[in-house]
Amino acid sequence: MLTALSIANIVLIERLDLDFEAGLGVLTGETGAGKSILLDALGLALGMRADTGLVRQGADKAQVTASFAAPAPGTPLAALLADNDISLEAGEPLLIRRTLKADGGSRAFLNDQPCSAALLREVGGHLVEIHGQHDDRGLLAPAGHRALLDAYARADTGAVAAAHGAWRAAEERLAAARAALDEAERDREWLEHCVAELQALAPQPGEEAELAEARASMQKGERIAGDLATILEAFDGSEGGPALLRGAARRLDRLAGDHPLLAEALANLDRAIIDADEAEAKLNEAARAMEYDPERLEAAETRLFELRALARKHGVQPDELPQLAGDLAARLDAIEGGSAGLAKLEAAVRDTAAAYTHAATALSNQRTKAAARLDAAVAGELAPLKLDAARFQTLVEPLPAERWGPDGMDRVEFLISTNPGAPFAPLARIASGGELSRFILALKVALAEEGGADTIIFDEIDRGVGGAVASAIGERLARLAGAGKQLLAVTHSPQVAAKGAAHFVIAKSSEGTVTRTGVRALDDAGRREEIARMLSGTEVTEEARAQAERLLEVVG
Known part of the structure; x- marks a missing residue:
């Protein structure tokens, strides 16, 4: 979970220190206030490409420091840190720091120990998920769909991986024996x-x-x-x-x-x-x-x-x-006893191949059953999001034998059809950004309890919708946060903003020729005023304030 974020000299942000808690936090602000800058800064800390354009004009370097709750022992993240000799003191947070020079070059640190950007990206993938309309990672990347389905199915893929390793090892021993026998025969x-x-x-x-x-x-x-x-x-x-x-x-x-x-x-x-x-x-x-x-x-x-x-x-x-x-x-x-030795090795290959096929077939059956449950769970989320005509399908199809691997014998991909009679297609091919955002939310809610990062960020996932649909989005974001996740939602919707347990407003200010972007946490009165602004536009009316009060009362 993200606990704190410190930003220095990133685009329009001169200096910013924020604290975060569990639950749903919303970030609002006028268009152009710099909400994307905040996500760019966090992305830099999580190992994204170091673009010198992020360095504030006139500054020598930019720096972002993100603090996360320490991973629990035995988790994949804890193992990854241990494998890379990143030490964690008991009760201490995991600190990520990234610096970026104006003339090029960046440095990354994990708990003040230098690390590569590649390791930072791998660690960041365990810590934070970012979902937006144009996100080509996360739920939109077919490469990760199989792992998500396995987590949903609570499938033990370790047995398949071990069986595959034993099979490949037996094949390697047989190939080595055949090569040695051929060489010996020649000699x-x-x-x-x-x-x-x-x-x-x-x-x-x-x-x-x-x-x-x-x-x-x-x-x-x-x-x-x-x-x-x-x-x-x-x-x-x-x-x-x-x-x-x-x-x-x-x-x-x-x-x-x-x-x-x-x-x-x-x-x-x-x-x-x-x-x-x-x-x-x-x-x-x-x-x-x-x-x-x-x-x-x-x-x-x-x-x-x-x-x-x-x-x-x-x-x-x-x-x-x-x-x-x-x-x-x-x-x-x-050479004399080679045939008998080869026969034993060939038998070992057949036995290990059969063991792998048995384990992988069982996993395939488990995936197929889980896919049906996931399809039904996502379908239940679509109607409230005004996606009544859409259909969701988890494709589980067999791979050719030459592509079988430690993950099994299946290719898994999430597909959708947005109109009656339309064929199913990959998530990333949906034309409408709003539909895509809502599909991602529906799928994420269905997968909420099945692992993934503890911190999830939705970037303007409610763009292009309003009214009841926005309320449905807000309700699902709150539900997802209630499943033990930390959510941060960049939103333009007052219905979504009203669902937040914490509310941050992003604003831009100017002093002469100097423009700055700032972020501040709002108290109850500040929240009412900001939601009223979102409802009324440029001029906040008493009617907007009353409506904001009603939205917050409904949530409360």
């Missing part, structure tokens, strides 16, 4: 060769590093084999170092008790023998590890080069060859 000979080559080589994870390390060790062993042999000779036999140390230790052991230094020498000698044994063991171990065997070295090099050559051929690292072998073998297996 069968190449796959067979590659798989055989990889299986023959049988690469193992980490094998390349192990072979490279072994090859390097053997190559080092070849270079130092002579030196190692000479060193090890010093450890071998009775004349080797360790044997001589042990002999000396045995002799010293017999003498160690004769002097403390001899005992210390014996301990040092024992440690030397232990170290010499450890050194000999490590030398032998190193010699075995680095043992040079020409045949073994050649085999390691051959295996290493084969692994690296095959990895280069396939454009992978040697350690990736085992995975590649498995992948290529799986592709080859897929």
Whole structure:
């Protein structure tokens, strides 16, 4: 619901601040006073095209700020704001601000967070509906008729959308499997060769590093084999170092008790023998590890080069060859088992298509029944609006299979016939603006409790009518406002104005060469005077004032 509107430097409006409440609010004023400016300003805030002609002459920029009651949690608008990271504090309003520079360029903000004009339009569509004689959106746009009928029918379209998604996903999986199978079939000979080559080589994870390390060790062993042999000779036999140390230790052991230094020498000698044994063991171990065997070295090099050559051929690292072998073998297996896999996927497509058709058919039946109820509800509103000869029809027709979608299998459009025997035609093709306005009102009243924006604006929807028809329009606007909606009606009809719970008058004033448009809320006395002016024209008579009093008493 719109709670406040602040306008600065829009055409003739220099500065304007208005507060709004729920119910029916009417806006009146003399022709040319600037009622359309007010709607243009609100439209700018709701994301309409930023026309620099809206900037007041002499001003650098224009600005409009609209305040709305925060959307309830779980509503589509709340989800839209959350998806775009627009934060809302509990109990705080939703603020929309739009600035427009005189030299071009505009900026939009939602709760002081910059946003695109496209997002502003999407948010605005949830907040406000604007209906006028030449409106090509809202109820006149066939693209929205299906959603309006679904809301009227209280239809759960989620099941159809989910079934359609499952069907399309199954079709995509089948198409991908067929494409993969076709590609694999084309590559069968190449796959067979590659798989055989990889299986023959049988690469193992980490094998390349192990072979490279072994090859390097053997190559080092070849270079130092002579030196190692000479060193090890010093450890071998009775004349080797360790044997001589042990002999000396045995002799010293017999003498160690004769002097403390001899005992210390014996301990040092024992440690030397232990170290010499450890050194000999490590030398032998190193010699075995680095043992040079020409045949073994050649085999390691051959295996290493084969692994690296095959990895280069396939454009992978040697350690990736085992995975590649498995992948290529799986592709080859897929050719053999492809028919069985396709059969399962084809069955899944048939099953999901059947589930979608079942859900969409049920939705179509629900729409058809709701269309009949809606037609009857609109027909009941036409006679009081002096559209007795008109007929309304909600067209629900099947779409071709290639156009079935998440919204079902139907095209929905609201059609009317204004004269007996005349064919039904789309709402937007009605020649008479007055008839179109009244049709929109009748349809909106019939759809009043079926969702939509909380704020609805009717722009001169009573143009060209008067008397009983104007009274009927006013009654329906009031009824629509009583259904939990906020209505703002720009009107020239005193009968409509008298139905308002709040009344704003739009007036133009001049000071020298400066012209301004202002808007003010009227009290009870002001309302009587304004309605009297609407009744009498340029000169307000006592008779007009009395008639205005009677109109307001009837409403009261």
